[in-house]
Amino acid sequence: DAGVTQSPTHLIKTRGQQVTLRCSPKSGHDTVSWYQQALGQGPQFIFQYYEEEERQRGNFPDRFSGHQFPNYSSELNVNALLLGDSALYLCASRRGWYNEQFFGPGTRLTVL
Amino acid sequence: SQQGEEDPQALSIQEGENATMNCSYKTSINNLQWYRQNSGRGLVHLILIRSNEREKHSGRLRVTLDTSKKSSSLLITASRAADTASYFCAPSTGGADGLTFGKGTHLIIQP
Numbered sequence: 547d548a549g550v551t552q553s554p555t556h557l558i559k560t561r562g563q564q565v566t567l568r569c570s571p572k573s574g575h576d577t578v579s580w581y582q583q584a585l586g587q588g589p590q591f592i593f594q595y596y597e598e599e600e601r602q603r604g605n606f607p608d609r610f611s612g613h614q615f616p617n618y619s620s621e622l623n624v625n626a627l628l629l630g631d632s633a634l635y636l637c638a639s640r641r642g643w644y645n646e647q648f649f650g651p652g653t654r655l656t657v658l
Numbered sequence: 659s660q661q662g663e664e665d666p667q668a669l670s671i672q673e674g675e676n677a678t679m680n681c682s683y684k685t686s687i688n689n690l691q692w693y694r695q696n697s698g699r700g701l702v703h704l705i706l707i708r709s710n711e712r713e714k715h716s717g718r719l720r721v722t723l724d725t726s727k728k729s730s731s732l733l734i735t736a737s738r739a740a741d742t743a744s745y746f747c748a749p750s751t752g753g754a755d756g757l758t759f760g761k762g763t764h765l766i767i768q769p
Contacts, residue, residue, distance in 0.1 A: 587761060649700045
């Protein structure tokens with residue numbers, strides 16, 4: 547049983563560009579969340595998707611958007627990249643509202 | 659959502675010793691999860707303890723939860739070099755709220 551998978555592993559972009567990160571949840575999971583983790587900090591919640599809709603959002607600007615597909619996989623899009631967007635982006639999935647949340651290995655984004 | 663605060667921020671012990679780290683939070687929760695993160699990699703889920711549970715075990719891990727004190731502890735027994743990592747707690751009210759993390763406890767196991 548594959549866990550949460552993310553692609554790509556690493557990505558280098560320049561300021562002003564746009565990026566799309568992808569996530570496939572663990573089998574049987576229907577809820578996907580995205581987190582941003584800067585160096586030396588804990589992960590920060592970006593948003594959560596359930597039934598193809600954004601259900602909750604953290605304190606992130608509209609440049610951060612997402613999508614969930616009918617097969618529960620998800621994308622995170624970031625527009626107009628800033629140097630400060632350089633971070634590890636983590637995807638997490640779970641089944642239902644009160645169960646364990648499992649994380650993927652992350653995508654390391656570097657903005658130059 | 660609510661944030662857990664881990665204590666201590668850093669802990670260095672000898673291999674074979676036990677390691678204890680603590681987590682405090684501010685409001686009522688449905689459950690609390692502990693995670694491990696090796697340098698620059700994803701978070702590994704260790705254990706979930708629900709608000710009606712007081713203690714839970716998984717291998718060398720023992721987690722306690724005291725809802726009256728709004729605190730939890732993670733004990734790792736007979737530590738190994740591979741336990742060197744950052745450990746995060748994530749208290750949760752459930753529902754659509756995302757998890758909110760503190761800076762974690764950075765554990766170093768000296769050989």
